[in-house]
Amino acid sequence: QKEVEQNSGPLSVPEGAIASLNCTYSDRGSQSFFWYRQYSGKSPELIMSIYSNGDKEDGRFTAQLNKASQYVSLLIRDSQPSDSATYLCAASQTGANNLFFGTGTRLTVIP
Amino acid sequence: DTAVSQTPKYLVTQMGNDKSIKCEQNLGHDTMYWYKQDSKKFLKIMFSYNNKELIINETVPNRFSPKSPDKAHLNLHINSLELGDSAVYFCASSQPNTGELFFGEGSRLTVL
Numbered sequence: 001q002k003e004v005e006q007n008s009g010p011l012s013v014p015e016g017a018i019a020s021l022n023c024t025y026s027d028r029g030s031q032s033f034f035w036y037r038q039y040s041g042k043s044p045e046l047i048m049s050i051y052s053n054g055d056k057e058d059g060r061f062t063a064q065l066n067k068a069s070q071y072v073s074l075l076i077r078d079s080q081p082s083d084s085a086t087y088l089c090a091a092s093q094t095g096a097n098n099l100f101f102g103t104g105t106r107l108t109v110i111p
Numbered sequence: 112d113t114a115v116s117q118t119p120k121y122l123v124t125q126m127g128n129d130k131s132i133k134c135e136q137n138l139g140h141d142t143m144y145w146y147k148q149d150s151k152k153f154l155k156i157m158f159s160y161n162n163k164e165l166i167i168n169e170t171v172p173n174r175f176s177p178k179s180p181d182k183a184h185l186n187l188h189i190n191s192l193e194l195g196d197s198a199v200y201f202c203a204s205s206q207p208n209t210g211e212l213f214f215g216e217g218s219r220l221t222v223l
Contacts (some may be wrong), residue, residue: 026171034210043201043214044154046195086152092210099169099210 003027006102016035018099021105023089026070030091030100033065035074038086038104043094048074079109114138117202117215124192125223127172131188134170134202140167142166143185145177146210154201160185161207 005027013019021035021062031053036044050056050063050072062075072091086104115136122130136143143169145157160179161168174190185202202215 011217032210036212038152043217044212046211047212049211077213088152088154090210098156098159101158102153104152 004100004102005091006089006105008103008105010106010108012108012110013079015079015081017079019079019107021074023072023093023102024070029093032092033072034090035063036088036089044088056094081109081111093098115204115215117200117218119161119218121219128192129190130220131186132200134185134215136183136204138204138213140204141182142205145187146201146203148199148201154209155169194222196220197222204205
């Protein structure tokens with residue numbers, strides 16, 4: 001099993017703050033990384049993908065990748081109550097058809 | 112129009128019974144998956160099919176038998192259900208070799 005580890009939380013932040021979600025992975029062959037959001041009772045949905053070292057920004061979301069440290073993070077700026085969900089980090093090898101997920105971090109944004 | 116649809120959404124059954132879950136996608140994707148999510152929210156791949164061919168079988172008991180009649184459909188049949196099979200089963204699809212999965216709504220299986 002290719003391990004992807006996340007702090008399960010829960011992580012609570014006040015509305016308007018920055019939420020920081022972290023993820024580490026054990027397989028150095030992993031090349032592609034993803035953040036999925038899962039609302040309670042719903043299915044996961046992709047919110048960010050990142051393939052190269054550095055930062056990738058999309059609206060209020062920024063994904064960060066450091067392959068040397070085997071570390072991926074997701075920053076959510078100006079957090080909103082609607083961001084309250086479980087965030088799943090996932091990794092795959094290039095050309096692979098399987099995605100390995102972490103156990104997820106539950107985020108609560110307090111109004 | 113639902114992109115990835117699964118039926119049924121809920122199954123409650125006794126140990127030892129057999130059950131099936133059906134999945135269909137209308138996204139034109141070549142690759143389909145079954146994932147199992149346990150009570151701790153851990154999402155683990157079970158099977159992956161690419162254009163009807165099995166490409167991944169992740170150490171799943173042979174009581175679980177997937178079947179893909181065409182690339183838009185992937186069904187899961189489970190024999191001799193056990194308590195530990197209780198979970199939410201998600202079907203997903205993607206283009207090959209990407210991690211950009213589109214998930215169905217999930218099928219919650221409860222084995223009593």
